[in-house]
Amino acid sequence: xxxxxxHGGTVIEFDIKPMQEGRFQTLCAVVAAGLYVxxxxxxxxxxxxxxxxxxxxxxxxxxxxxxFDV
Numbered sequence: 001x002x003x004x005x006x007h008g009g010t011v012i013e014f015d016i017k018p019m020q021e022g023r024f025q026t027l028c029a030v031v032a033a034g035l036y037v038x039x040x041x042x043x044x045x046x047x048x049x050x051x052x053x054x055x056x057x058x059x060x061x062x063x064x065x066x067x068f069d070v
Contacts, residue, residue, distance in 0.1 A: 003014040019027075043051040064070075 001016055001018055003016065005012045005014075040052070040055050043055050047054075
């Protein structure tokens with residue numbers, strides 16, 4: 001992949017290899033897990049135990065849906 005930057009009369013080109021697919025998927029999974037933890041903490045702080053209970057139930061429902069391809 002070539003990245004080309006032009007500013008005024010100066011041109012800079014970078015030739016870089018794209019990230020491996022497995023590494024990209026792992027990075028996306030880590031970011032998604034971090035977002036989920038942040039969401040869970042935020043809902044718990046704002047709503048207390050009922051919010052934590054709701055997030056837990058929804059997580060279980062979505063996990064079963066993904067597991068059984070519903």
